Amino acid sequence: MAYDLELAERIRALVAAETGVDEKRMFGGLAFLVNGNMSVAASGQGGLLVRVDPADAGPLIDDKLVAPMVMGGREMTGWLFVDLAAVAADEDLAVWVNRGVGFAKSLPAKKAKR
Template structure:
């Protein structure tokens, strides 16, 4: 008798975002219970079962949160200014997804690249 698979089904949104980003250089990182896409070390957009986490910046926050299927992002009961949550209905079409991705890119491309600090050796007693 075969064991049931314990692995999770791949998130189709991850593939959609990879395709939408095209040849742009990006990295992926597991965060917030999903996959986050990073450009130059800065978080751009993330997936979860509940929808997308889109980084829009503080200046665009109110307008982005007022768009259909969007709301201010909250984590642990605290609002995350500069980030919005987009329900799955808000990314139903490729045009919808490109719109959110474009908004995130417009902000993140203004940020300087993040450099990882060098690891410091721990002292041994």
């Protein structure tokens, strides 16, 4: 399954004013990187992937609309899978995107690979 083009466009609109944002196709989805750090992605499985501080992840998980991201059978610490139903409203998507962008901005910038 390809990533949701409409979701990617909605994310793009939300991060347009941010500096240091790049897009990169990864894992069947479209990731939005801030200063080289992944922040959010339109997932190839549908839905949204959001990077959060691992210490803040627990209370955000409800195992219905928000679950830990699992890749290759392994839970990815600090990454959440957010179902499309949880981001249907623009305001809800903005909360999640801001959460991911905010955390990515708190990380040291990564140098571009040559």
